[in-house]
Amino acid sequence: MAIRVISAATLTRDLGRWRHDENGDKRAARPAYLALAESIRLLIHDGRAPLGVALPSERDLAATLSVSRTTVTSAYALLREHGYLISRQGSRSTVALPPSVAHDGAKPARSILALMSPNQVPTIDLTYAAMSAPPEMNEAYSAALQGIPIYLGTHGMDPVGVPPLREALARRYTERGLPTEPDQILVTLGAQHGLRLLLNVLTAPAERVLIDHPTYPNAIEAIRDVGARPVPVPLLPEHPEAGWDLDGIRSAARQTAASAAYLLPDFNNPTGLLMSERDRAELAAIARDTRMTVIVDESMVDLQLDGENPPPVAAFARGSEIVTIGSASKSFWGGLRVGWIRAAPSLITKLLGIRSTVDLGTPVMDQLATVHLLDHAESILAQRRDQLRSRRTTLLDALAQELPDWRAVPATGGMSLWVQLPTPVSSALAAVAPNHGVLLAAGPRFGVQGAFERFLRIPFTRDESDLRVAVKSIADAYSTLTPHAAEPLAPITYY
16 A cells, blocks of 8 residues: 655645744754754654655655755755654655654553552542533432333343433434434444444454544554554644644545544544534545545534534535444543444444444443433533633643643633643653652553654643642643753764
């Protein structure tokens, strides 16, 4: 299969004002090739130039940047010297990371929580973007207990889902502008379970699956576990109104012949970006044109904090090119293991065939509790959104006070901020943070093969007092680091 290539126009766009510093002043003291190499290196660390992807030819990039070919040749040579590019005879230079940058190229980094003994667990855990249960949860389970008797005369194992929940979910989609019938709903054990079922049906070993970059780390692992290969398409968080590179998605789908894509257009985890209505229509068109099935994860859809949500992506589909998964975990409570898939009835039938080898259905009590929560969703979600807005403000204020040189990507929804660090030390920071009383998920957990060392996901799901203490602890941990990975590239010496 042909190597995926970043076009000169795309790389030029992502480089931005590469000859200028953060204050907008031209870096006159540095040679142009060195400034170019440094800027490309930062794109590699940030996941904007994914590993294994080929850079444009020296001639094309020089013409697009309006620089001499010697400038680009020297920049590429410097990147090769430091291990950021790999070149083979007769082929393009592909993006890499040097051996000195620690990363796991097989799977996302394991949570540090799994490596710690109980007496070492920090007091504030920020590895989870999830809220505690709302007060109405007790009432939901009481209602479920009242409704359970009619199911006790059955075997209690229903792989499709109880009718009241499928009807409630179909009604909810219809109200959002996507007409849906109950036979288009399959109830699962959460969105992650739904994704795994879909991957088993829609992909085969070695096939490519496009993903947002960054994205939900467990999705990356699920794709790899079925033998498929995640293909990252970088998001554009500096342009929140157009955060998805649709040209990049179209190009990657064609170049890799991807059979499927897994995207989070409704408050991407971890960036909080929201795809516009226009881009949703374009995404559906791309899926049709490339014969690619797009799995849209709507786990965060109920958590809009600013503005209004556009219609579901599947509302723009003309056939079965868009499949939607959702969950009650983010909206209501993580302990409520109820999710769903909305798809064509023919696909639901195929999924049921796969499901029988994995599990025999979602617990009836949890399903009935979810029905009650959906019936009262408007008031419950309004309170939770108010809580999240207040906590987001607290987190932003604390970061501005304790870490003023960190930059947070604006989050219009979701549960976390995607924060850019001045230097690529995210993994090192996550390693030392437990010694200062806080547990963090490093940026590379949300990408592939070492990307996002300059980023950190910080959820705002804890209460305000915990968030203030956590940020102070993060600042203390950050102050102890020596950012070796951020040391500038040394100029080339010619002999």
